[in-house]
Amino acid sequence: MLSKKKLVSVSLLIALVSIAAVSAALAANSIYPKTSNNINAYAQASQPPPTYYIRIQPNTSVEGATHYNPSRVAVPAGTTVTWINDDPVAGVKHTVTGLRPISFDSGPIPFGGKYQLTFDRSTGLIGKFPYHCTIHPWMMTGMISSNDTVVEGKSFRFGSGTGSTFNTTETNRNLLAFTPIGAQVNQEQPFLYNFTLTRDSDNKTLFSQNFQVLKSNLQVEIADFASGNSSQVPRTPIVYGPDVGTPYTGAYHVAGDFFTQTGDYTVTVELLKLGASSPPQPMKDSFPIHVVT
Ligand SMILES: [Cu+2]
Secondary structure, three states: OOOHHHHHHHHHHHHHHHHHHHHHHHHHOOOOOOOOOOOOOOOOOOOOOOOEEEEEOOOOOOOOOOOEEOOEEEEEOOEEEEEEEOOOOOOOOEOOEEOOOOOOEOOOEOOOOEEEEEEOHHHOOOEEEEEEOOOOOOOOEEEEEEEOOEEEOOOEEEEEOOOOEEEOOOOOEEEEEEEEOOOOOOOOOOEEEEEEEEEOOOOEEEEEEEEEEOOOOEEEEEEEOOOOOOOOOOOOOEEEOOOOOOOOOOOEEEEEOOOOOOEEEEEEEEEEEEOOEOOOOOEEEEEEEEEEO
8 A cells, every 4th residue: 555655746747747758848839838737636526527628828918928728729519618816926817708698607716726617519519619717808818619420431430620621721720529429438447549640642640649538438639730831840749647646537748740741631540459458349440531732
């Protein structure tokens, strides 16, 4: 059994490793967003657990600063998004307030406070939702969109923040959700998936990695930084997440130079393990994504 002291040092080690990973990510490219790991225990009983985080940055009321991070995102229906105010400036609060018409309003959020929304038909939150901070409306703006198109594969249900077409000129971030059909994900043991992104024109694998998920479907956000720049030398993709550390139910993020050209791409998902065992039959699907750059 672990002593209390040991537990503290283990937690500290985890925190340091997270900080190191984030620092490495930031050093590699400053436009890559900072992650907020290991935030847990807020879900009200009636709400699904939050899975995707948007951070209100420190000193965000200073002109020229990044405000909502990430500021333009697309999530599939069913995603619960949490905004967390990480701006410690004394006395300064921020809001998350939908525009035209006011579809949601957090009211003033203090430092450390959170605001949570689920994007689906039942909340009326399918579509495009520009929002701002009513206290700093001239500088703090964001955009979140949601899409409820679901593609049924043989083994997975696939949802994307942008539907079948991913227009990177509107947002370069797209949250993908894969739900295994016939497998109850709410179990005590994690599921292990492989996620692969390929370019159809030359069948090139742009990214492939395994992800472990507990008590949730697989959510992988693609953050593309090439944006149609075909002369971009692809950098090594950066992977971070999940957004919710304990248990690790939240979204993973894959940032890289993927979409150098408009065209067709394919995402492939495979369930490799349920806990320690293999699935009773192979579970693998590929889904097309048309990308406009
Ligand atoms: Cu504000």
